[in-house]
Amino acid sequence: MERTFAFLGPRGTNTEEAARLIFQEKGNRFLPYRTIPDCLEAAAAGKVDYAVVPWENSLEGSVNLTLDWIIHKIDLPILSELIMPISHHLVSAKREEPLALSQVTKVLSHPQAVAQCHSYLHEHLPHAEIEYVSSTAEAARLVSERFEEPWVAISAMQAVHVYPVTLIAENIEDTENNFTRFIVLGKKPLPFPESEKYKTTILVTLPSDFPGALHQVLSAFAWRRLNLSRIESRPTKTGLGNYYFVIDIEQKMDDVLLPGAFAEMEALGCQVRFLGTYPVFVKERNGARISLR
């Protein structure tokens, strides 16, 4: 069965790699969209079956645009999550003689990728000029187009499959602690195999002027021994100091514990919105495949 996926483009991004890792069946089609809202709106409007967007990064934190769009604009359940290590690679245009680092005059990439390769650039390319562009994939595209220039890009591995560029150096990032969580959203359920690890995500609005309300909400989870892996506050946009809380619970939706906790929170005057219960996929660093855990 053919399925279509919107991903945060352009082609050659980490999000494309994530989408293709989770959905390897033949016949799937992956369509780049220019922005996170564009991806989510395409899935909400039925132009594609599913959207794949970044959700949280271990260095940069939550992706607020994804959070805000899911909270305020669309009503699509989260169907799965993929945790993927983020690596950066140095690429140049394909050429007859490989480009030596000493020849390089310019490094192109997204500001975050440049910052995350600071030590490598300082050691190996101190003489090169840095040029910031809108994505690591755009950097690879520009380098491949201006193939006569001694330029390099810092890119995702996916860019090598998409643009006529060649790898010069692999894994040039300063830290191995760089992971991104991607989520898949869509109206139709997806037939995933059983996983060892599930999450349930909810959005909670506290009653106003309620001292200690968040404490009471957390009590509803704590005495049931439900573990929370993330609590993120986002503004309701109704005034300074009013927040939604996005809460990840480390288990699948069940018939007893979670409905009980949600009912208790509602009795306290909170609003609870269910955002999804879904399996978690993990790609290990240097692993070729993903695993369920």
Place this chain on the structure above:
Amino acid sequence: MERTFAFLGPRGTNTEEAARLIFQEKGNRFLPYRTIPDCLEAAAAGKVDYAVVPWENSLEGSVNLTLDWIIHKIDLPILSELIMPISHHLVSAKREEPLALSQVTKVLSHPQAVAQCHSYLHEHLPHAEIEYVSSTAEAARLVSERFEEPWVAISAMQAVHVYPVTLIAENIEDTENNFTRFIVLGKKPLPFPESEKYKTTILVTLPSDFPGALHQVLSAFAWRRLNLSRIESRPTKTGLGNYYFVIDIEQKMDDVLLPGAFAEMEALGCQVRFLGTYPVFVKERNGARISLR
């Protein structure tokens, strides 16, 4: 006594207006810096006495760059907070004949400001092209420089004091719920008058693998009836799922309650870092002065 303040530039920004509102004594000097890290580093290195930077906005949420720099890079206490309503205004270059809206061919501003004036632009300037620039102040500067063009900028009121531009329309924002919290940081204490409202901000690191740890932390505040106005999680950058929590407590540091809560949290294995205890200033919408409350 002359004091120097670094603010997030360029000249004519909301941050400059905030800095000048809090510190109206003669002889104070206000210096624009290009980025939030540049402001904070200038104060940390003693190049200026104080830094004034945005901290949280009611529509966009916390300013992650400010949070991360305070957490990871510098050790400067927060000395005060100013809550300021954010308004947007339409300005053109000064000209002999005032520019009519029907003549306008282009609107320049920061993407956030454009988004926040969507209804006004849709109604009054549907024919005009939109051009995004790096700040609302930069938009005013460009419009004043290209004075022969029928262009307008969406800017802060401060831009009118700084660039040769004139107001065409005031308060064109879609919502009145737009407020920004600015904070002042520096090594030397500032002699503020007594305020009715104080806050204390701390940074808490939870022990790893500690289910319900955040619930226990909040218990330490709840049973003392200490109200929290904000809990913000930021990544520790050591791996996905490890967070700091920035917590605002709605009272001044005291000798009994807060030290007791901090000691309890440390006994549970948390690390607690004190970021400051400080008075809160508020500028009312359409008010000319700020008040303590």
